[in-house]
Amino acid sequence: MATHIIAVINQKGGAGKTTLSMNLAAGLAKRAETLVLDLDPQASSRQWASLGNAPFPATVKQINGKWDAKTLHQNYKAYSHLVLDCPPSLESHSSLQALRACDVALIPVLPSPIDLWASLRLPAEIDEARKTNKRLKAFLVLNQLEPKSALSAAMHDAIAEFGIPVLDTGIRRRAIYRSAALEGVSVYQLGSRGAPAAAEIEAIINEVIAS
Amino acid sequence: MTNLKDKLSASVRQAKAAQQPTKKPAVSKPAAAPAAPKKAAPRQAASVKAAAKPIAPKAPAKKTAAAAKPAAAKPAAPKSIASGVADSGNTLFPDRVWPD
Numbered sequence: 001m002a003t004h005i006i007a008v009i010n011q012k013g014g015a016g017k018t019t020l021s022m023n024l025a026a027g028l029a030k031r032a033e034t035l036v037l038d039l040d041p042q043a044s045s046r047q048w049a050s051l052g053n054a055p056f057p058a059t060v061k062q063i064n065g066k067w068d069a070k071t072l073h074q075n076y077k078a079y080s081h082l083v084l085d086c087p088p089s090l091e092s093h094s095s096l097q098a099l100r101a102c103d104v105a106l107i108p109v110l111p112s113p114i115d116l117w118a119s120l121r122l123p124a125e126i127d128e129a130r131k132t133n134k135r136l137k138a139f140l141v142l143n144q145l146e147p148k149s150a151l152s153a154a155m156h157d158a159i160a161e162f163g164i165p166v167l168d169t170g171i172r173r174r175a176i177y178r179s180a181a182l183e184g185v186s187v188y189q190l191g192s193r194g195a196p197a198a199a200e201i202e203a204i205i206n207e208v209i210a211s
Numbered sequence: 212m213t214n215l216k217d218k219l220s221a222s223v224r225q226a227k228a229a230q231q232p233t234k235k236p237a238v239s240k241p242a243a244a245p246a247a248p249k250k251a252a253p254r255q256a257a258s259v260k261a262a263a264k265p266i267a268p269k270a271p272a273k274k275t276a277a278a279a280k281p282a283a284a285k286p287a288a289p290k291s292i293a294s295g296v297a298d299s300g301n302t303l304f305p306d307r308v309w310p311d
Contacts, residue, residue, distance in 0.1 A: 113219055113222050113223075116219070116222075116223050116226075117222070117223065117226040120223070120226055120227050120230055121230065150215050151215065151219070153216075154215045154216040154219045155219070157216045157219070157220055158216070158219040158220045158222075158223050159223075160220075161220060161223040161224055161227060162223075
């Protein structure tokens, strides 16, 4: 079976790419062998995985030099799922290659106008990538939602301007995501403390797999 | 609430529109690129040389001042428009001083 590649991408920093990548990978690792490729020079994924007392559920590696879709499929065919944690830039080689290589691009967006404005270039880049990667599906993932915030509620309408479908499941703003990073684990490993967050990630995985 | 929704959507549309004009030239540039580089390259080289010249003789301070003069002389042209009126602003002992 071919490796299923998910790119977590947004040119805006602090949108939650690494948080989503790592927890998504942990959830996918419960189903099959999963690898996180840390494409961000800030190496946050690797830092995250290195902090835990026990090994992180998914393998986390970095990739050096130039690469493309073929390289990924050849070098990582042992993995069923590949999660690409992209850098906060669309100009980088890795971001462009990630869009050309992936089956699904997940774009975390925060419920803030600044984040929306900063992410506006993405639809064009996805259209461009689709010229070479016909199977590419892209979804926006609303991150750090605050149910009582009017701005969070208003996001659904504003985000329609992107012309990219939005996952039904949004990620709520929860301190447990930050705690998980600090402890070097995923929300799945935090028991009842992490259960609501793990349920969100599970719902995202199910939506992505069903897409 | 509706107001906030409209405001947010409008701001996204505005940001989108603002990005589009800046994007078009970026796309057209590569198309024009094949013809442009030959002409652009000598210009760049020339500009580098020109920029290098005034910097190179920096050591003798008088020369740089002299080199700067021709550039400063150009703005002096409007002086002739105010014919007859002496500019006493920079003169140590002007013939005529305007009253306060």
